Each structure stands twice: as C-alpha cells, then as structure tokens.
Amino acid sequence: MxxxxxxxxxxxxxxxxxxxxxxxxxxxxxxxxxxxxxxxxxxxxxxxxxxxxxxxxxxxxxxxxxxxxxxxxxxxxxxxxxxxxxxxxxxxxxxxxxxxxxxxxxxxxxxxxxxxxxxxxxxxxxxxAAGLIVPEQGEHRRPRALIVDDSPTVRRQLSMALHQIGLDSEAVGSAREALDVLAMRRYELVLA
Structure with missing residues (x-):
C-alpha cells in the first residue's frame, strides 16, 4: 500500500x-x-x-x-x-x-x-459548551427540535434546514401528536 x-x-x-x-x-x-x-x-x-x-x-x-x-x-x-x-x-x-x-x-x-x-x-x-451537543442520561446528543405543522412540505423543508444548522428534528402534523411526543421525549426547540 x-x-x-x-x-x-x-x-x-x-x-x-x-x-x-x-x-x-x-x-x-x-x-x-x-x-x-x-x-x-x-x-x-x-x-x-x-x-x-x-x-x-x-x-x-x-x-x-x-x-x-x-x-x-x-x-x-x-x-x-x-x-x-x-x-x-x-x-x-x-x-x-x-x-x-x-x-x-x-x-x-x-x-x-x-x-x-x-x-x-x-x-x-x-x-x-457551545450547545452543539446536549447531555442526556450520561450520553451526548445533538439538540433536538419538534416541528408541528399540518403541511408535510413545510415539515420536510424545516427539518432539512434544521439539520443543516446541526439540529436533529422530528415532525408531527397536529398539536395532539405533539403532546404525545412531548410526553415521551425532551426537545430544546418546538416550532409550531
């Protein structure tokens, strides 16, 4: 080699x-x-x-x-x-x-x-220190955002934009779904 x-x-x-x-x-x-x-x-x-x-x-x-x-x-x-x-x-x-x-x-x-x-x-x-990763249960992860919008196109575009700036994201289509997801996970940012 x-x-x-x-x-x-x-x-x-x-x-x-x-x-x-x-x-x-x-x-x-x-x-x-x-x-x-x-x-x-x-x-x-x-x-x-x-x-x-x-x-x-x-x-x-x-x-x-x-x-x-x-x-x-x-x-x-x-x-x-x-x-x-x-x-x-x-x-x-x-x-x-x-x-x-x-x-x-x-x-x-x-x-x-x-x-x-x-x-x-x-x-x-x-x-x-810069907030690029977040400690959670002894592990480090990237900050996470929850996107709440009824339009799949808007959810997809916001998800791609957040990913480009270093945020993980999940998207739901309604407030009821958002409440269910928020009960299970912690998010640093919620976009509604």
Missing part, C-alpha cells in the same frame, strides 16, 4: 540521543508495520511542531534533562523514555532497550491512543 492511498492517520516520531543501532531498528519496525492501526514516520528534524512523539534515550548524558524539557513542551505522555531498566516513577512509559523491537509499536500506539482520547474529550467539551 502506498503512502498516498494509506488511510491510517500518520504520526511523526523524533529520536533524541537514540543510538544508531536503535534508530535503524526503529526505521525497520515503522516501515514494516503495515497492519498497525496508525502509520508512523521517523522525523528527520526536531524543531517545534515537526514531530508528535519523542523517543528519548535516558542512558546518554543529558537524556533525563531532554526528557523533562520535552515533557514540559509536549503532552506529558508524548515523550517515551528508552532505558536499560524500568524506572519506578514511570513504569508505563519506559521502553527498555532489551525489548525495544518487541515493544516500540505497543508503546507508540499507547501514546497515540491517549492523545486521540484527550482530543475527543476536548472536542466534546467545546461542543457541549
């Missing part, structure tokens, strides 16, 4: 202090991970905004300082620490050198899963 036809989301990985041997292994793993749910590419540059995930070798001089600096600049778990032993403060984030090839995709996928989850939660909270 070529990169242009690959529909998987792509994330850029930058290596900081990683030995040439591990960088080569990383390139091979990323290139051959066709069945992984995400696509990764190795970033050649390490400037701001040029990578999504950082792999930092904690065994080189300055590695812990680089990891802490990147941790302040990026999302905290977007910095994967590569070391020789598990650090009790970071048991989930450490990627050990002796299991590097076996665990690198698992660790990268964990970081991306948490990044995507946070983005979805942030998008949902923004939509909730």
């Amino acid at each position: 070529s990169e242009t036809t690959d529909a998987r989301p792509e994330f850029r990985v930058a290596a900081f202090g990683l030995a040439a041997r591990f960088q080569r292994l990383l390139e091979i793993v990323l290139r051959h991970a066709r069945h992984n749910r995400y696509r990764y590419s190795l970033s050649q540059t390490r400037g701001p905004g040029e990578f999504d995930i950082a792999l930092v070798d904690m065994t080189v001089i300055g590695g812990p300082e680089v990891a802490s600096t990147l941790g302040r600049l990026l999302e905290g778990d977007a910095v994967l620490r590569v070391g020789r032993r598990a650090d009790p403060d970071r048991p989930r984030d450490d990627l050990l050198q002796n299991a590097f090839v076996a665990q690198v995709l698992y660790a990268l996928n964990g970081v991306v899963d948490s990044m995507i989850s946070r983005r979805r939660e942030a998008d949902a909270s923004v939509a909730l």
Whole structure:
C-alpha cells in the first residue's frame, strides 16, 4: 500500500540521543508495520511542531534533562523514555532497550491512543459548551427540535434546514401528536 492511498492517520516520531543501532531498528519496525492501526514516520528534524512523539534515550548524558524539557513542551505522555531498566516513577512509559523491537509499536500506539482520547474529550467539551451537543442520561446528543405543522412540505423543508444548522428534528402534523411526543421525549426547540 502506498503512502498516498494509506488511510491510517500518520504520526511523526523524533529520536533524541537514540543510538544508531536503535534508530535503524526503529526505521525497520515503522516501515514494516503495515497492519498497525496508525502509520508512523521517523522525523528527520526536531524543531517545534515537526514531530508528535519523542523517543528519548535516558542512558546518554543529558537524556533525563531532554526528557523533562520535552515533557514540559509536549503532552506529558508524548515523550517515551528508552532505558536499560524500568524506572519506578514511570513504569508505563519506559521502553527498555532489551525489548525495544518487541515493544516500540505497543508503546507508540499507547501514546497515540491517549492523545486521540484527550482530543475527543476536548472536542466534546467545546461542543457541549457551545450547545452543539446536549447531555442526556450520561450520553451526548445533538439538540433536538419538534416541528408541528399540518403541511408535510413545510415539515420536510424545516427539518432539512434544521439539520443543516446541526439540529436533529422530528415532525408531527397536529398539536395532539405533539403532546404525545412531548410526553415521551425532551426537545430544546418546538416550532409550531
């Protein structure tokens, strides 16, 4: 599958202090991970905004300082620490050198899963604050409108217009039907 036809989301990985041997292994793993749910590419540059995930070798001089600096600049778990032993403060984030090839995709996928989850939660909270979705019994849904009109054409046109502005709608032909429907569901808007 070529990169242009690959529909998987792509994330850029930058290596900081990683030995040439591990960088080569990383390139091979990323290139051959066709069945992984995400696509990764190795970033050649390490400037701001040029990578999504950082792999930092904690065994080189300055590695812990680089990891802490990147941790302040990026999302905290977007910095994967590569070391020789598990650090009790970071048991989930450490990627050990002796299991590097076996665990690198698992660790990268964990970081991306948490990044995507946070983005979805942030998008949902923004939509909730803007009134684009409404909480109902622990679930979120779009605002709903009830259209009451005896003309099917008017009901259909109003329903299409409301859908275009982001409202779900239901339509009834009489006030009696509207009372029955209102007894069963809650609506943010009633057009009569």
